[in-house]
Amino acid sequence: xxxxxxxxxxxxxxxxxxxxxxxxxxxxxxxxxxxxxxxxxxxxxxxxxxxxxxxxxxxxxxxxxxxxxxxxxxxxxxxxxxxxxxxxxxxxxxxxxxxxxxxxxxxxxxxxxxxxxxxxxxxxxxxxxxxxxxxxxxxxxxxxxxxxxxxxxxxxxxxxxxxxxxxxxxxxxxxxxxxxxxxxxxxxxxxxxxxxxxxxxxxxxxxxxxxxxxxxxxxxxxxxxxxxxxxxxxxxxxxxxxxxxxxxxxxxxxxxxxxxxxxxxxxxxxxxxxxxxxxxxxxxxxxxxxxxxxxxxxxxxxxxxxxxxxxxxxxxxxxxxxxxxxxxxxxxxxxxxxxxxxxxxxxxxxxxxxxxxxxxxxxxxxxxxxxxxxxxxxxxxxxxxxxxxxxxxxxxxxxxxxxxxxxxxxxxxxxxxxxxxxxxxxxxxxxxxxxxxxxxxxxxxxxxxxxxxxxxxxxxxxxxxxxxxxxxxxxxxxxxxxxxxxxxxxxxxxxxxxxxxxxxxxxxxxxxxxxxxxxxxxxxxxxxxxxxxxxxxxxxxxxxxxxxx
Amino acid sequence: xxxxxxxxxxxxxxxxxxxxxxxxxxxxxxxxxxxxxxxxxxxxxxxxxxxxxxxxxxxxxxxxxxxxxxxxxxxxxxxxxxxxxxxxxxxxxxxxxxxxxxxxxxxxxxxxxxxxxxxxxxxxxxxxxxxxxxxxxxxxxxxxxxxxxxxxxxxxxxxxxxxxxxxxxxxxxxxxxxxxxxxxxxxxxxxxxxxxxxxxxxxxxxxxxxxxxxxxxxxxxxxxxxxxxxxxxxxxxxxxxxxxxxxxxxxxxxxxxxxxxxxxxxxxxxxxxxxxxxxxxxxxxxxxxxxxxxxxxxxxxxxxxxxxxxxxxxxxxxxxxxxxxxxxxxxxxxxxxxxxxxxxxxxxxxxxxxxxxxxxxxxxxxxxxxxxxxxxxxxxxxxxxxxxxxxxxxxxxxxxxxxxxxxxxxxxxxxxxxxxxxxxxxxxxxxxxxxxxxxxx
Numbered sequence: 001x002x003x004x005x006x007x008x009x010x011x012x013x014x015x016x017x018x019x020x021x022x023x024x025x026x027x028x029x030x031x032x033x034x035x036x037x038x039x040x041x042x043x044x045x046x047x048x049x050x051x052x053x054x055x056x057x058x059x060x061x062x063x064x065x066x067x068x069x070x071x072x073x074x075x076x077x078x079x080x081x082x083x084x085x086x087x088x089x090x091x092x093x094x095x096x097x098x099x100x101x102x103x104x105x106x107x108x109x110x111x112x113x114x115x116x117x118x119x120x121x122x123x124x125x126x127x128x129x130x131x132x133x134x135x136x137x138x139x140x141x142x143x144x145x146x147x148x149x150x151x152x153x154x155x156x157x158x159x160x161x162x163x164x165x166x167x168x169x170x171x172x173x174x175x176x177x178x179x180x181x182x183x184x185x186x187x188x189x190x191x192x193x194x195x196x197x198x199x200x201x202x203x204x205x206x207x208x209x210x211x212x213x214x215x216x217x218x219x220x221x222x223x224x225x226x227x228x229x230x231x232x233x234x235x236x237x238x239x240x241x242x243x244x245x246x247x248x249x250x251x252x253x254x255x256x257x258x259x260x261x262x263x264x265x266x267x268x269x270x271x272x273x274x275x276x277x278x279x280x281x282x283x284x285x286x287x288x289x290x291x292x293x294x295x296x297x298x299x300x301x302x303x304x305x306x307x308x309x310x311x312x313x314x315x316x317x318x319x320x321x322x323x324x325x326x327x328x329x330x331x332x333x334x335x336x337x338x339x340x341x342x343x344x345x346x347x348x349x350x351x352x353x354x355x356x357x358x359x360x361x362x363x364x365x366x367x368x369x370x371x372x373x374x375x376x377x378x379x380x381x382x383x384x385x386x387x388x389x390x391x392x393x394x395x396x397x398x399x400x401x402x403x404x405x406x407x408x409x410x411x412x413x414x415x416x417x418x419x420x421x422x423x424x425x426x427x428x429x430x431x432x433x434x435x436x437x438x439x440x441x442x443x444x445x446x447x448x449x450x451x452x453x454x455x456x457x458x459x460x461x462x463x464x465x466x467x468x469x470x471x472x473x474x475x476x477x478x479x480x481x482x483x484x485x486x487x488x489x490x491x492x493x494x495x496x497x498x499x500x501x502x503x504x505x506x507x508x509x510x511x512x513x514x515x516x517x518x519x520x521x522x523x524x525x526x527x528x529x530x531x532x533x534x535x536x537x538x539x540x541x542x543x544x545x546x547x548x549x
Numbered sequence: 550x551x552x553x554x555x556x557x558x559x560x561x562x563x564x565x566x567x568x569x570x571x572x573x574x575x576x577x578x579x580x581x582x583x584x585x586x587x588x589x590x591x592x593x594x595x596x597x598x599x600x601x602x603x604x605x606x607x608x609x610x611x612x613x614x615x616x617x618x619x620x621x622x623x624x625x626x627x628x629x630x631x632x633x634x635x636x637x638x639x640x641x642x643x644x645x646x647x648x649x650x651x652x653x654x655x656x657x658x659x660x661x662x663x664x665x666x667x668x669x670x671x672x673x674x675x676x677x678x679x680x681x682x683x684x685x686x687x688x689x690x691x692x693x694x695x696x697x698x699x700x701x702x703x704x705x706x707x708x709x710x711x712x713x714x715x716x717x718x719x720x721x722x723x724x725x726x727x728x729x730x731x732x733x734x735x736x737x738x739x740x741x742x743x744x745x746x747x748x749x750x751x752x753x754x755x756x757x758x759x760x761x762x763x764x765x766x767x768x769x770x771x772x773x774x775x776x777x778x779x780x781x782x783x784x785x786x787x788x789x790x791x792x793x794x795x796x797x798x799x800x801x802x803x804x805x806x807x808x809x810x811x812x813x814x815x816x817x818x819x820x821x822x823x824x825x826x827x828x829x830x831x832x833x834x835x836x837x838x839x840x841x842x843x844x845x846x847x848x849x850x851x852x853x854x855x856x857x858x859x860x861x862x863x864x865x866x867x868x869x870x871x872x873x874x875x876x877x878x879x880x881x882x883x884x885x886x887x888x889x890x891x892x893x894x895x896x897x898x899x900x901x902x903x904x905x906x907x908x909x910x911x912x913x914x915x916x917x918x919x920x921x922x923x924x925x926x927x928x929x930x931x932x933x934x935x936x937x938x939x940x941x942x943x944x945x946x947x948x949x950x951x952x953x954x955x956x957x958x959x960x961x962x963x964x965x966x967x968x969x970x971x972x973x974x975x976x977x978x979x980x981x982x983x984x985x986x987x988x989x990x
Contacts, residue, residue: 082645224805229812329693330725464987521695547920
């Protein structure tokens with residue numbers, strides 16, 4: 001999320017009338033009960049989709065796909081003892097993409113009728129033909145078989161929209177109370193919920209109906225010490241997930257303790273918001289007086305909530321083929337991991353580094369049955385034993401790297417935006433041998449354990465990065481000794497992954513995630529998960545970020 | 550349809566208020582017609598646009614409020630939209646920070662609309678992209694650029710007598726030019742109210758020169774350097790100055806969680822926190838960067854000084870926080886203007902014995918809100934200056950710096966130019982903190 005958007009969100013209560021301008025709340029603001037009403041039935045969607053496909057073919061398109069999408073959002077915003085805002089929104093329309101004269105064209109409409117869809121389709125063909133005059137290379141689509149009429153539903157247990165708003169408000173206010181009772185000066189909490197009801201059809205013969213859910217509870221706790229003028233914050237250790245409201249019904253089995261002495265609890269497939277809010281307040285208070293880190297080289301032990309962000313920035317983005325090829329040069333940037341770099345067969349990481357991409361992991365943000373161009377989703381390796389073996393690609397990119405199929409990671413944030421290559425889940429495989437967090441820490445002589453993701457920044461080719469965190473603990477001769485503050489590590493992607501000394505085993509594996517990853521111009525948002533177990537990196541450069549103003 | 554006139558929009562809003570049975574009702578009608586073209590690898594990749602008008606209705610019963618929206622404007626739809634807002638309001642919890650709707654307000658006459666921009670066609674955009682690509686192709690360079698333009702209107706009306714209307718236009722262009730071997734990269738960006746000022750060729754030429762000139766960069770040791778930060782380095786990509794201006798909230802300062810919080814309580818308004826040459830204000834009628842004359846609630850946007858000769862002179866007060874603190878509410882401004890001198894970037898280079906010229910700062914993220922410390926990297930044209938001349942391109946650096954520290958280490962302030970709707974001078978800063986090297990080009 002851009003800072004400007006974030007500032008918009010924090011000002012929600014003050015400028016509620018301008019909500020339609022905020023990403024994620026595009027469309028109409030509606031009564032929450034509207035979110036439970038069914039959308040168009042599948043037979044009607046198929047009929048409308050056929051209007052698009054037939055119109056496109058008649059107008060001279062060699063390929064067409066249509067997405068009829070209903071996007072439902074709800075946000076509940078609170079601070080301390082009060083509700084700041086509750087917003088429910090619905091966006092419904094259709095986007096048609098065609099290839100004519102070997103060139104893409106796209107148009108969208110919220111008039112989801114035969115006439116509206118036919119008009120948008122003709123416009124898409126017209127745009128394709130106009131752009132073909134400046135197109136240098138014809139679009140080459142990897143072949144894709146049609147799947148007929150199929151469907152996919154996220155494996156959720158409780159549809160979050162069916163939960164009364166009062167229950168959600170009560171939960172957030174209880175979390176706020178837990179934080180305040182434990183010393184917080186301020187707390188903001190939010191619950192975001194999303195349901196994408198997407199229907200895709202293409203001239204390849206696919207008619208795909210999908211129902212996707214996402215949920216993201218989060219908070220920020222701040223403790224202020226008026227006397228010293230210091231303040232410290234700690235954010236939630238929740239992850240946005242591709243789950244229903246069951247994510248907010250905590251189960252003991254989903255709580256994973258950090259190393260002894262750290263007072264960190266991570267969460268797997270369910271989240272205890274009250275417990276985390278209470279702990280956050282205590283930790284934010286501790287941070288006020290924690291020892292300021294001495295800059296230098298340390299072995300880092302990174303928890304999955306933290307490491308997910310590092311994976312996202314230093315592996316997820318550089319292996320996006322559109323960045324590698326230069327399509328994002330003016331905005332998100334390019335990548336060091338070019339085709340030429342890969343041909344040199346240099347190590348991306350140590351032999352312990354095995355990184356897999358997927359759109360399948362149950363409960364993940366990336367999980368769908370088919371992507372937004374009708375490709376069945378799958379899992380594939382990006383890095384095997386430290387070597388880069390593949391990229392993330394979609395149908396019109398596969399031929400560039402000599403492949404015959406898409407990876408199924410094409411996505412659009414709504415019916416009105418054109419789909420393009422977006423990051424699938426990108427995850428670090430856990431160790432296949434037994435390794436607990438305590439055992440990992442016991443072998444570290446001089447190190448820092450970092451939990452939770454914090455400040456992050458990386459260059460436009462994904463070499464140099466700097467990451468903070470939520471809580472930091474010193475490790476001395478195999479033991480956690482005390483909390484630290486003012487910690488950030490600066491590293492080069494290749495040095496960092498080559499310093500990877502191994503991960504904990506599957507029992508520590510869990511997903512971190514990002515609800516609003518931005519890319520493209522105009523910018524589009526997507527949601528993505530990153531799985532890992534706690535992992536050790538040796539001899540990393542840690543800086544002290546305390547300053548005086 | 551997308552740009553309705555004052556009369557057309559107020560007629561719809563009057564009708565909306567007529568359907569309302571709520572204690573208070575405010576309606577906002579806004580519309581946009583936008584277009585864009587994107588290119589990369591010297592070829593157009595996507596082109597598109599939007600054309601939309603949206604109505605948002607807020608109904609209030611006591612301290613309960615509900616909002617509903619629609620984008621069709623026949624009587625039946627308008628009535629349903631008002632009813633929906635009222636239904637939502639009845640179910641909503643009471644707003645602990647409730648403020649009554651504003652009554653009639655006096656607004657300045659907006660000047661942020663240019664007919665030339667509203668008249669932009671797909672051909673105009675294609676021509677701009679084509680000019681940019683042709684220039685780069687001829688020089689064996691690779692262009693990636695984005696042009697977006699739009700015309701916008703906003704109309705407000707409520708049952709307390711408030712009535713407001715404004716139009717605006719904007720053109721935003723950015724271009725990154727790279728050498729085919731990937732060893733050089735240059736950037737230029739510009740934005741305008743009036744499209745007549747836009748010239749894709751000139752901007753592309755700037756970026757192309759930087760790309761060609763940044764080949765074979767040498768590595769300097771990280772450390773503290775005198776830097777010349779071009780306006781784009783200060784205020785594009787959510788730059789350091791934007792972040793400073795976003796951090797002037799009174800509430801956060803009073804609550805003790807801002808760099809403007811005072812030890813023991815209160816805020817630092819009136820304190821000198823910056824070099825005395827630093828003055829930053831907002832002015833919706835500035836000819837170079839005209840902005841809206843009212844905000845989302847209908848508060849008038851007026852000329853307001855935020856930093857006056859190094860002293861913090863005003864903070865943003867929401868209506869609620871203003872009332873609680875006994876201060877007038879502040880509309881969130883549509884622009885900010887930093888006063889400067891007459892020197893160009895070239896003049897600043899001439900006056901520099903040793904230093905670094907920075908074209909762009911990128912991926913800027915907060916590190917510590919207590920000190921307003923940010924990190925990020927240089928990008929697309931970083932050069933070493935010696936004896937008043939650019940000597941050679943250098944590898945990119947990561948910085949860790951606070952705009953508060955930066956604006957205390959001012960050596961010189963150049964002539965302001967428009968960036969992102971704000972007026973920003975190039976700054977020469979001593980002891981700017983670079984903490985590591987990046988191999989990124």
